Amino acid sequence: xxxxxxxxxxxxxxxxxxxxxxxxxxxxxxxxxxxxxxxxxxxxxxxxxxxxxxxxxxxxxxxxxxxxxxxxxxxxxxxxxxxxxxxxxxxxxxxxxxxxxxxxxxxxxxxxxxxxxxxxxxxxxxxxxxxxxxxxxxxxxxxxxxxxxxxxxxxxxxxxxxxxxxxxxxxxxxxxxxxxxxxxxxxxxxxxxxxxxxxxxxxxxxxxxxxxxxxxxxxxxxxxxxxxxxxxxxxxxxxxxxxxxxxxxxxxxxxxxxxxxxxxxxxxxxxxxxxxxxxxxxxxxxxxxxxxxxxxxxxxxxxxxxxxxxxxxxxxxxxxxxxxxxxxxxxxxxxxxxxxxxxxxxxxxxxxxxxxxxxxxxxxxxxxxxxxxxxxxxxxxxxxxxxxxxxxxxxxxxxxxxxxxxxxxxxxxxxxxxxxxxxxxxxxxxxxxxxxxxxxxxxxxxxxxxxxxxxxxxxxxxxxxxxxx
Amino acid sequence: xxxxxxxxxxxxxxxxxxxxxxxxxxxxxxxxxxxxxxxxxxxxxxxxxxxxxxxxxxxxxxxxxxxxxxxxxxxxxxxxxxxxxxxxxxxxxxxxxxxxxxxxxxxxxxxxxxxxxxxxxxxxxxxxxxxxxxxxxxxxxxxxxxxxxxxxxxxxxxxxxxxxxxxxxxxxxxxxxxxxxxxxxxxxxxxxxxxxxxxxxxxxxxxxxxxxxxxxxxxxxxxxxxxxxxxxxxxxxxxxxxxxxxxxxxxxxxxxxxxxxxxxxxxxxxxxxxxxxxxxxxxxxxxxxxxxxxxxxxxxxxxxxxxxxxxxxxxxxxxxxxxxxxxxxxxxxxxxxxxxxxxxxxxxxxxxxxxxxxxxxxxxxxxxxxxxxxxxxxxxxxxxxxxxxxxxxxxxxxxxxxxxxxxxxxxxxxxxxxxxxxxxxxxxxxxxxxxxxxxxxxxxxxxxxxxxxxxxxxxxxxxxxxxxxxxxxxxxxxxxxxxxxxxxxxxxxxxxxxxxxxxxxxxxx
Numbered sequence: 001x002x003x004x005x006x007x008x009x010x011x012x013x014x015x016x017x018x019x020x021x022x023x024x025x026x027x028x029x030x031x032x033x034x035x036x037x038x039x040x041x042x043x044x045x046x047x048x049x050x051x052x053x054x055x056x057x058x059x060x061x062x063x064x065x066x067x068x069x070x071x072x073x074x075x076x077x078x079x080x081x082x083x084x085x086x087x088x089x090x091x092x093x094x095x096x097x098x099x100x101x102x103x104x105x106x107x108x109x110x111x112x113x114x115x116x117x118x119x120x121x122x123x124x125x126x127x128x129x130x131x132x133x134x135x136x137x138x139x140x141x142x143x144x145x146x147x148x149x150x151x152x153x154x155x156x157x158x159x160x161x162x163x164x165x166x167x168x169x170x171x172x173x174x175x176x177x178x179x180x181x182x183x184x185x186x187x188x189x190x191x192x193x194x195x196x197x198x199x200x201x202x203x204x205x206x207x208x209x210x211x212x213x214x215x216x217x218x219x220x221x222x223x224x225x226x227x228x229x230x231x232x233x234x235x236x237x238x239x240x241x242x243x244x245x246x247x248x249x250x251x252x253x254x255x256x257x258x259x260x261x262x263x264x265x266x267x268x269x270x271x272x273x274x275x276x277x278x279x280x281x282x283x284x285x286x287x288x289x290x291x292x293x294x295x296x297x298x299x300x301x302x303x304x305x306x307x308x309x310x311x312x313x314x315x316x317x318x319x320x321x322x323x324x325x326x327x328x329x330x331x332x333x334x335x336x337x338x339x340x341x342x343x344x345x346x347x348x349x350x351x352x353x354x355x356x357x358x359x360x361x362x363x364x365x366x367x368x369x370x371x372x373x374x375x376x377x378x379x380x381x382x383x384x385x386x387x388x389x390x391x392x393x394x395x396x397x398x399x400x401x402x403x404x405x406x407x408x409x410x411x412x413x414x415x416x417x418x419x420x421x422x423x424x425x426x427x428x429x430x431x432x433x434x435x436x437x438x439x440x441x442x443x444x445x446x447x448x449x450x451x452x453x454x455x456x457x458x459x460x461x462x463x464x465x466x467x468x469x
Numbered sequence: 470x471x472x473x474x475x476x477x478x479x480x481x482x483x484x485x486x487x488x489x490x491x492x493x494x495x496x497x498x499x500x501x502x503x504x505x506x507x508x509x510x511x512x513x514x515x516x517x518x519x520x521x522x523x524x525x526x527x528x529x530x531x532x533x534x535x536x537x538x539x540x541x542x543x544x545x546x547x548x549x550x551x552x553x554x555x556x557x558x559x560x561x562x563x564x565x566x567x568x569x570x571x572x573x574x575x576x577x578x579x580x581x582x583x584x585x586x587x588x589x590x591x592x593x594x595x596x597x598x599x600x601x602x603x604x605x606x607x608x609x610x611x612x613x614x615x616x617x618x619x620x621x622x623x624x625x626x627x628x629x630x631x632x633x634x635x636x637x638x639x640x641x642x643x644x645x646x647x648x649x650x651x652x653x654x655x656x657x658x659x660x661x662x663x664x665x666x667x668x669x670x671x672x673x674x675x676x677x678x679x680x681x682x683x684x685x686x687x688x689x690x691x692x693x694x695x696x697x698x699x700x701x702x703x704x705x706x707x708x709x710x711x712x713x714x715x716x717x718x719x720x721x722x723x724x725x726x727x728x729x730x731x732x733x734x735x736x737x738x739x740x741x742x743x744x745x746x747x748x749x750x751x752x753x754x755x756x757x758x759x760x761x762x763x764x765x766x767x768x769x770x771x772x773x774x775x776x777x778x779x780x781x782x783x784x785x786x787x788x789x790x791x792x793x794x795x796x797x798x799x800x801x802x803x804x805x806x807x808x809x810x811x812x813x814x815x816x817x818x819x820x821x822x823x824x825x826x827x828x829x830x831x832x833x834x835x836x837x838x839x840x841x842x843x844x845x846x847x848x849x850x851x852x853x854x855x856x857x858x859x860x861x862x863x864x865x866x867x868x869x870x871x872x873x874x875x876x877x878x879x880x881x882x883x884x885x886x887x888x889x890x891x892x893x894x895x896x897x898x899x900x901x902x903x904x905x906x907x908x909x910x911x912x913x914x915x916x917x918x919x920x921x922x923x924x925x926x927x928x929x930x931x932x933x934x935x936x937x938x939x940x941x942x943x944x945x946x947x948x949x950x951x952x953x954x955x956x957x958x959x960x961x962x963x964x965x966x967x968x969x970x971x972x973x974x975x976x977x978x
Contacts, residue, residue: 006630120637186476204627447487454488454620455495457627459609 001041002464003250004204004457011038015160016257024181028155031178031258038160039123046122049087054150054157056083057132061139061146077140081133088129091119096325124164126322130289132157135171137293144171152178159260161251165244165466167265167285174260182259191431194446195253198430201449203246206418207465208458209411210239218381221394229395231407236381237374238415241270243465244283249430256431268426270373273365275339278373286322290315313337323380328388332379339372414452492620500619507610509561513572516557517580522547522804525569526588528562529729529786530793533779537790538862538938539833546797547586549830551804551811555581563603565593566709571611573716584723584807586800587713590786591731591751591770592694594706596646600639608632643693650697653750658743663696670740677739683782688739690783695736695744699751701758710755714762723807724764727800728752729786730773736784738775767803769796791866816870819960823859825849832859832956843881843920843954850952851945858943858953863960865937873960878941879924884951885917891951892944893923900936920954 001008015034019027040047060080064073089097098114105112135156138144147153156175162168182188217224217232224232248265255262269281279287298311313334320333382388425433434442505511516523524530524544532540544558559572569587576582592598608631615622625631634642648664660666670676670688677688701707710726717724736744752770759766777792778785788796798816805812823829825837826845834857838850849858861878880893888911895907909925929939943953 004628006625006628009628184473186473189473189477208627443483443487446484447491450484450487451491451494453627454491454624455499457624459626461605461629461633 001038003247003254004200004208007041008038012254012257019258020182020184027181028151028178031160032151032155032158035155035158035160035163039158039163042123042164043120046120049091049122049125050128050158051154053084053087053128053132054154056080057136057157058147058150058153061136064136064140065146073140077136080136084129084133088125090117091121091125093321093325094119096327127166127168128157128163130286130322131168134168134289134293138171147171147175159255161255161260162262165247165251165464166283167248167251167263168289169262169285173263177260180259185259188256188259191435192253192256194431194434195249195256195429197446197449197453199246199249199251199253200453201246202242202249202418203464204457205414205452206242207239207246208460208462209408209414209456210235210242211458211462212460213407214239214381218387218391221391222398224394225398226395229391229398233374233378233391233395235407236377237270237370238418240377240380240465241266242418243462247464247466253431264429268422270370270422271366271426272369273362274369275336275343275372278369279336279340286319290319294318309341312340316340326383327385328379328382331385331388332376335372335376335379339376410456414456417448417452488620492618495620495623496618500613500623503613503623507613509559509564509568509572509610510575510614513559513575516559517576517582520555520557520580520582522551522554522556522584522586523576523582524556524558524560524586524588525564525572526558526560527564527590527593527786528560529588529590529788529796530558530560531787532790532793533787534789538860538864539790539794541793541830543793543797543800544586545830546794546815547801547804549815550797550801550813551808552813554808554811561607563598563601563607564588565590565598565607566706566713568607568611570709570713570716571614573713573720575614576720578720582722584725584804585717586725586727587710589710589726589728589755589766591728591748591755592784592786594699594704594751595694595697596643596650597693599705600642600646602634602636602639604639605631605633647693647696650700652696652747653698655746657741658746660696660743663692666692666696678741679739684739687735687782687784691736691739691744694784695731695748695751697751698747699754701754707758710759711762714759714764718763724759725800725803726755726759726764726766727796728755728766728768728770730769730771730788730792730796731786732775732778732784733771734775735778765803767799769799772796772799791864794867816867819871819873819962821861821958823861823956825954829859831863832861835859838952840950841883841952843883848952848954850950851943852950853948856945858945859956861939861941861956861958863939865933865935868939868960871960871962873929873962875926875928875961876939876941877924877926877959877961878956879922880943880953880956881920881922882943882951882953883918883920885949886911886945886947886951888913888915890945890947891923893925894940894942894944895925895927896940896942897927897930897933898938898940899934905930922955 001011011034015031018030022030036047036050039050057080060076063076064080067073067076094117098116101114102112135144135147139146147156152175155178156169156171159169159174159178214232214236217229218236221229245266252262252264263285265283265285267281267284269278272278272281295311295315298314299307300311301308303311314337316333316337317330318333320329320331320336323329323332378391379385379388382391421430434445437445504514524547526542526544530542530544532542542558542560544556544560548554548556566587566589573585590598609626609629612626612631613619613622615625644664647667648662650662652658652660652662652666654661660669667689670685670692677684699707714724714726731748733745733748736748748770752768756766756768772795773788773792777789777795779787779789801812801815818831821829821831823832823835824844825835825842825847829835836849836855836859837847839847840850842848851858858880876895878893878895882891891911893909896904898904907925907927909923911921911923915921941956941958943956945951
């Protein structure tokens with residue numbers, strides 16, 4: 001089930017109403033059943049993977065906690081890691097692995113052939129795998145007590161608003177909220193409603209309407225001139241932002257309706273004045289996951305410069321790979337790693353860009369960062385390296401080409417509105433920003449958003465981009 | 470709970486008022502614009518005000534063959550039989566009765582439509598079509614014309630709230646249907662269902678009966694597409710056609726159902742008599758069912774020979790020019806009694822004219838030009854880019870009933886030219902593209918800048934046969950532009966003087 005679907009718009013009120021009608025001790029059962037139903041709507045068979053992952057993590061964490069010997073603890077941790085990452089590897093990375101393996105074998109003149117597995121990538125596998133791993137790792141590091149209640153643990157793994165595309169929550173933040181007997185609150189309802197309509201607006205009106213234009217230029221970049229390609233790349237920057245930000249916003253809004261506060265996943269990332277700032281504002285739950293479970297264990301920044309640079313590069317390359325099993329994602333991640341390192345030692349050391357206060361320097365930084373991020377998206381969006389290179393080639397060479405690319409003026413209007421709202425929301429969340437505005441302005445904004453959603457949403461099938469991860 | 474309800478309910482009420490107002494704004498300002506974006510609805514809106522007859526079809530209506538002289542659609546060929554009658558066309562690939570019904574419901578009461586011709590594709594009754602992944606797009610196109618407030622329908626479009634399934638879901642539906650839809654067991658046809666039949670094809674070394682690289686895949690495709698017995702209780706297409714006939718009667722329209730030709734010959738060659746038997750029994754069922762409901766059913770199932778199907782590697786209803794013309798003829802003949810005053814048998818037609826003003830369907834590749842004209846406003850310009858004028862083409866099968874002995878062509882031209890550069894040509898071409906030519910060219914004393922005419926006649930050879938074709942056209946090899954107008958062609962049935970096969974004349978205007 002997707003958030004921008006009629007079944008979800010029926011499902012959500014039923015879940016919310018039932019949640020508050022039920023006695024608190026029964027609520028977890030209803031939420032768990034609803035979450036499984038939500039997931040099975042897409043592909044019932046793959047619920048087995050979630051159940052398996054739930055059981056492995058639940059019992060491994062108990063075993064880790066029960067044993068006092070570090071060796072025994074490690075054994076269970078490895079079992080858990082191998083199982084979780086093994087499933088992820090088979091479903092997500094096996095294709096890339098076989099391709100690389102056979103390529104290397106060919107170089108050495110060996111005709112190696114590995115079996116081809118035609119497996120459908122389970123929706124959200126990277127999200128729930130990382131969420132459950134964070135829990136088990138915390139138990140191993142002694143930061144977290146193992147959950148005694150299998151039902152609540154299963155609910156933590158599958159809580160429907162954030163199951164398939166995050167935010168990747170931590171156990172100590174989410175589980176206590178799932179156990180709290182929330183009462184219906186007007187504030188939660190109104191904030192949840194605001195976030196849901198805002199999320200639907202940016203997904204359905206911005207992302208879904210930009211998608212066909214982006215698809216057009218990516219399918220044949222050679223046919224478009226440099227100016228239009230640049231506009232198309234800018235469109236993709238907003239498409240992916242609106243798509244993922246929209247999803248996260250609806251997730252946060254839906255959870256809020258039952259009193260659960262999920263973490264913010266985006267904070268106006270295109271207003272970042274540096275790559276470092278960008279990653280503090282973009283997909284925050286993933287960035288913090290990599291910070292806590294990869295970067296810090298590698299030594300973080302309390303190491304020599306060269307080691308730090310390696311750490312940064314590893315973190316960003318892994319983050320690229322997390323997104324997908326393709327060389328394009330690897331390069332995309334590496335670009336950010338490299339830019340992060342360059343930025344620190346050339347920009348910040350010589351004080352070229354001030355990232356603190358708004359001014360000429362910051363605006364310049366925002367523009368530079370946006371251009372770098374937009375160019376990096378070329379690797380993210382392209383299906384192969386050769387496609388990405390074709391795009392760069394067309395960008396540089398097609399200066400004189402004429403083409404009939406004419407975006408719909410209504411779409412440009414809605415995109416303009418979204419950009420203005422994004423500027424106004426700097427360091428703020430839509431619901432909180434909205435609550436401080438006068439009544440007439442609030443309702444004007446609601447009316448505009450509702451009109452956009454109902455009358456101008458994209459009509460082509462555009463699944464959430466991050467579902468594939 | 471009470472204070473909460475007191476806060477929420479007034480806001481819900483305000484939201485309802487906003488929704489009502491937004492629906493009004495959308496309906497007035499944006500709905501017509503959205504309708505125009507859906508090509509199917511847009512084309513329907515365009516044909517409604519001027520059509521006496523509307524032809525609803527899918528891809529069978531089009532030409533997929535580059536070599537066809539006449540690339541026009543079946544529906545256009547029907548028009549040739551009824552000069553003066555307006556035949557509109559609404560077609561798109563993969564359309565089916567469910568969609569036709571929704572489109573018919575869009576025709577307003579004041580529309581001049583009196584007859585509807587509906588394509589009845591046997592394959593559209595199969596699970597493979599019913600659960601086709603193309604269905605998503607068709608259903609999407611229909612959302613805006615569903616019942617309910619337009620804004621709600623537009624919202625549904627954004628939510629993809631229609632029959633919108635993934636390819637995997639659709640393929641599972643097809644597989645299930647192939648396994649569960651029972652087939653009549655009638656020796657030697659002993660397959661309980663299509664899935665079992667397909668399994669036999671895949672496993673057997675001697676079945677299908679043709680042994681070549683594509684035969685197995687082709688045989689499987691045939692069974693998937695036609696290996697079913699129409700269940701009148703459960704098949705959704707039956708319900709759609711029932712509704713179409715009923716609806717048409719309510720509106721006072723004549724309904725013509727056109728059962729399309731299928732490649733029964735190839736199916737028999739591959740699979741023996743079983744599949745053809747099924748196809749025929751399904752076609753008979755449909756004919757009986759809908760004739761009893763008052764529709765005119767044209768059963769063309771075996772009308773077109775295998776060689777006239779354009780796709781050789783999978784079964785489709787895509788025909789070459791001959792196939793499309795034959796289907797059109799059968800439909801036209803079935804309409805003869807409905808429009809006796811308009812009917813003109815194309816195969817008996819002996820006089821053809823092209824004045825560049827009125828429609829001249831028998832002249833192909835016609836390009837109008839308004840720079841100058843002999844009659845009316847238009848003529849055709851010939852120059853270095855366009856060396857050939859509108860081409861008249863007549864196949865053997867189109868003239869054999871008339872059985873002409875002679876053809877005469879004449880046409881007018883003007884411009885600044887060299888005499889040797891302008892020619893009016895009659896060509897009779899056989900299946901090996903060998904031509905026999907009769908040419909009329911300009912005499913030297915002709916005055917440039919004035920309208921003049923050329924005329925040429927030819928005796929049609931006695932061995933003029935099934936694969937031969939008559940062509941008439943102007944050919945210009947000069948550099949300056951010339952214009953041609955008022956081309957007339959006569960097929961003469963009586964045996965006239967054939968002493969001179971080539972006549973060239975110059976008539977001062």
